[in-house]
Amino acid sequence: MSNALHAADTLVSPDVPSRPRPFRAPAPVPHSEPLGFFGFLKTASRNPIEIWGTRAFKEPYIVGSWLGVPNIVVNDPKAVRHLLVDNAKNYVMQPLRQRILRPLLRDGLLTAEGQLWRRTRKAIAPIFTPRHIAGFTEPMAARSQKAQERLSGMAGQTVDISHETTLLTFDILQATLFSDDIASEPDAFARSTSDFLGSMGRVDPLDLLGAPDFLPRFRRMRGRKSMNYFRQLIAETIEKRKRQLDRDPDGAPPDLLTLLLKADGLSRDEIEDNIITFIGAGHETTARSLAWTFYLLSQAPDERRMVEEEIDRVVPTLDHPSQYLDALPRTRAVFEESMRLYPPAPSLNRTALQADQFNDLTIPAGSTVLIMPWLIHRHEMLWDRPDHFIPDRFMPGNRDALDRYQYLPFGVGPRICIGASFALQEAVIALAVLMRDLRFDYDGRNQPNVVQRITVQPENGLPMKISRR
């Protein structure tokens, strides 16, 4: 440990009033002893969020090394700003993450770098404007309503809510991406997507060891066939739409696919890569956060009552689902607190191109820099009762007291999530529609085991009993 954050520099959010005894959200218990080389390797490949010890939740920086490369964990919000915003050009996506994701997402925005990234971001940014996103509220509400009806028919039963929210966000993505106009049977497409996403999730120990790419990664090879099939389906779907646009440029549905095909400066392959990227980056992330939100609310009945009360009082007065996000601050706060406790993207990993200095923190060229929402969101210096579910932190007024760089579910800086507004809008609409008539109660024998498989998720799903309100 090379630095200490002085008490005066700390950013503990104000002690916001809360209901009695907020719920302590389960998480792996940080270890107090070092894991050792093999212990680290084993833990990192089984469940990466378990590698963190108690210090990682207390200190502003942790400086170490892995296979001779300096490894710097940065928890101090001021340093986060320096790395991801002020000096962002000095940091590229870390090769390990690229090695895992690039075979799947190729030249998509998430895995692109340098000139390719700049050009792609510029071409795609106009697609995610507030006007276009507001245009997606209707399919979001309609698909949530469909899910609500299906789940209502299962009242009295226990379902894995994690699975159900995955079906819902997939349905929403399919509606907003393709307007259901896909080149296969919907079930075959859903199965193929699920296989593809399954092959995205695992870290191979060879990657952690920095082994060269020619050594086979057996975990990923299993997914290659399903990945090729998935790509083929996407390619055929694009071709189908392209033919339609050629025939009738104004007649195609105003969805993400049409917007991508009309965007300036994207090749046919880049459109394919970015559709796959949207599915990879935007489907499971939102689904996990929604599932965790239902779980957390089931453990905090007072909080749940307040959300239900807000939905019952406000939703009937609204004309259109595009108003939900602004009109339902408590529903939004609950979702934001759920992303604090279980950030779907728990780590933002970078590599320093040149040596860098921030105050007393020295970052040698080539260092791996880890900015971990998983740690920052539960950091003892930054949050009052960091492990507890306290949605009041995100209510208007209280939220302003948070440092911009202590809450990073969507990242920050030039590579901030391009789908952040899309995801927030989707989540609030889904919660409002589902919670209006339904209640979900946790039905597991033990607390869920929290694991990282790219996203932070419950190891064996989240069994929840459905009832009608």
Ligand code: HEM
């Ligand atoms: C709750 C839902 C979501 C979360 C928590 C989330 C989180 C993130 C984070 C943390 C990053 C930045 C990664 C980094 O800096 O290393 C990111 C990037 C990205 N996200 Fe999201 N995301 C969500 C939903 C979506 C959706 C719905 C879409 C698309 C429809 C999407 C598309 C992307 C893309 C394309 C990037 C790469 C941006 C770039 O590098 O320029 N995400 N996301």
